Amino acid sequence: MELSAIRHLTPITQEYAYFQTSGFSPKMEPVIAEMARWARYHNAGAAAPGVHEKILAEFETTREKVARSINADSAEIVLGENTTIGINIVANGIDWQPGDTVILSDKEHPGNRIPWYSHVRRYGIELRFLHVVHEEERMLEQFERLLDARARIVSISHVCRRTGQRLPARALIDIAHARGVPVLLDGAQAYGAIPVDMRALDCDFYTFSGHKYIMAPQGTGGFYARRDRIPWLKPSWIGSHSQKEFDLVGGLTLLDEAKRFEFGTRNLADQVGFGKALDCWAEIGWENVFAYIGRYTDRAKAALQTVPGLVLHTPLPYEKSSGIVTFSLPGHTSAEIQQHLQQEKVLVAPLELDGVMIRVSTHVFNNEDDLERLVSGLMKM
Ligand SMILES: Cc1ncc(COP(=O)(O)O)c(C=O)c1O
Incomplete structure (x- = not known):
C-alpha cells in the first residue's frame, strides 16, 4: 500500500479538512471492513464450534503486531479499550502509603489526572507537577528536584496534548531510574505520530490508544509492562482469563x-x-x-504564522514535537474558532479549561488543500 492511498481509503477526508486525529481519527475502509467481517462472524454465534477459538487466534496475532510496532515482546502487552486503562492498572497496582508522591506534568489529559486525584482522597497520596517548558535542561533540573524519597512513580505524557511537545523521555526516565522510581509514559499522542520503541526508551510502563494515530477502531488500545515489572504491579483489576490455575478453595496462580x-x-x-x-x-x-x-507539521506551522495576530504554541521542529500544532487567535474563543472552521468544513479541536487554544492534528491523509482551507478560514475571522 502507498501512503497516498490513505486519503482515498478515508472518504470523510474528501468532505472535511480532518485535523482531529489526536481526538478520534477516521478509520480506513479496509480496517472497517475487517472489523465488520469479524464482528459478524463472532456475533452470529460465538459458541458454535471453532468460532471463538478462531477469533481468539486473530486477537493474539494483534497482540504480536502491537508488540512489534513498539519493539516489545507480546508477553509484555495488554490489549484494552483505550489509554486510560493502562493508567488505572498502574495507579491501582501499587500499595499506597499516605504521603507517597506521584509526579505528573502540568499538561496531562484528564485520563492521567483523575485516577491519581482520586487516590489523593482515597489513600492520602500527594501529587507534584512538572512544569513543562521548551528548554529541556531547565525541565530536567526541575524534575530532579521533584524526585525525593517519597516519590513512588512518575506518570507523564510522551507527547503533550496541549502543545504537541515531545518530552525528553529517555532523559527523564534515566533520572527517575537513578533514584529507583519507575516511569509510566502516556503515549496517547505519540503512538503512530513519532517513533515509539520500548527498548530505546527503557520505560517501565507505556500506555496508548489505537483510535488516534494508528487509525484503529474506536475503543482499542494497549498497555506495555516491562517483563520484570509485571509481578511488581499488584493485580487489583483481574478476573476470568487472568489465571494460569485456580481451584475451588482460594488457590490462584496468575498468568506470567x-x-x-x-x-x-x-x-x-x-x-x-x-x-x-x-x-x-x-x-x-x-x-x-x-x-x-x-514535513506537513512544519508547513502547517509556517502557514498558520501568516495569519495576522495568531499565536503559535508549538514553535518547535518535528524532532521536538509531533503531529500536533496548537494556536490561539486573540479576541476569539476556541469555541468560536472551532464553530467557524466547522462551517468552512475544517475539523479542529478546542482545548478545554483555558477557552482559547485550538489543536490541529495532522496525519498522512492531510494535503495542501486542507491547509489552505484552514488558513483561509482563519483569515476570514
Ligand atoms: C495524552 C492523552 N492521554 C490520555 C488520553 C485518553 O485517551 P483514551 O480515551 O484512549 O483513554 C488522551 C486522549 O485524547 C490524551 O490525549
Missing part, C-alpha cells in the same frame, strides 16, 4: 504475561481491526509516515 490484566468477555473484532490498521502501516513503512507528518 501482562495479559493477566485482561479479563472477562471482550470485543475481539475491534482488536482484530487494530491488527489490520497495523498491517497497513507496516506495509507503508513507519519511516514514511513519520517523515510525512514531520
Whole structure:
C-alpha cells in the first residue's frame, strides 16, 4: 500500500479538512471492513464450534503486531479499550502509603489526572507537577528536584496534548531510574505520530490508544509492562482469563504475561481491526509516515504564522514535537474558532479549561488543500 492511498481509503477526508486525529481519527475502509467481517462472524454465534477459538487466534496475532510496532515482546502487552486503562492498572497496582508522591506534568489529559486525584482522597497520596517548558535542561533540573524519597512513580505524557511537545523521555526516565522510581509514559499522542520503541526508551510502563494515530477502531488500545515489572504491579483489576490455575478453595496462580490484566468477555473484532490498521502501516513503512507528518507539521506551522495576530504554541521542529500544532487567535474563543472552521468544513479541536487554544492534528491523509482551507478560514475571522 502507498501512503497516498490513505486519503482515498478515508472518504470523510474528501468532505472535511480532518485535523482531529489526536481526538478520534477516521478509520480506513479496509480496517472497517475487517472489523465488520469479524464482528459478524463472532456475533452470529460465538459458541458454535471453532468460532471463538478462531477469533481468539486473530486477537493474539494483534497482540504480536502491537508488540512489534513498539519493539516489545507480546508477553509484555495488554490489549484494552483505550489509554486510560493502562493508567488505572498502574495507579491501582501499587500499595499506597499516605504521603507517597506521584509526579505528573502540568499538561496531562484528564485520563492521567483523575485516577491519581482520586487516590489523593482515597489513600492520602500527594501529587507534584512538572512544569513543562521548551528548554529541556531547565525541565530536567526541575524534575530532579521533584524526585525525593517519597516519590513512588512518575506518570507523564510522551507527547503533550496541549502543545504537541515531545518530552525528553529517555532523559527523564534515566533520572527517575537513578533514584529507583519507575516511569509510566502516556503515549496517547505519540503512538503512530513519532517513533515509539520500548527498548530505546527503557520505560517501565507505556500506555496508548489505537483510535488516534494508528487509525484503529474506536475503543482499542494497549498497555506495555516491562517483563520484570509485571509481578511488581499488584493485580487489583483481574478476573476470568487472568489465571494460569485456580481451584475451588482460594488457590490462584496468575498468568506470567501482562495479559493477566485482561479479563472477562471482550470485543475481539475491534482488536482484530487494530491488527489490520497495523498491517497497513507496516506495509507503508513507519519511516514514511513519520517523515510525512514531520514535513506537513512544519508547513502547517509556517502557514498558520501568516495569519495576522495568531499565536503559535508549538514553535518547535518535528524532532521536538509531533503531529500536533496548537494556536490561539486573540479576541476569539476556541469555541468560536472551532464553530467557524466547522462551517468552512475544517475539523479542529478546542482545548478545554483555558477557552482559547485550538489543536490541529495532522496525519498522512492531510494535503495542501486542507491547509489552505484552514488558513483561509482563519483569515476570514
Ligand atoms: C495524552 C492523552 N492521554 C490520555 C488520553 C485518553 O485517551 P483514551 O480515551 O484512549 O483513554 C488522551 C486522549 O485524547 C490524551 O490525549
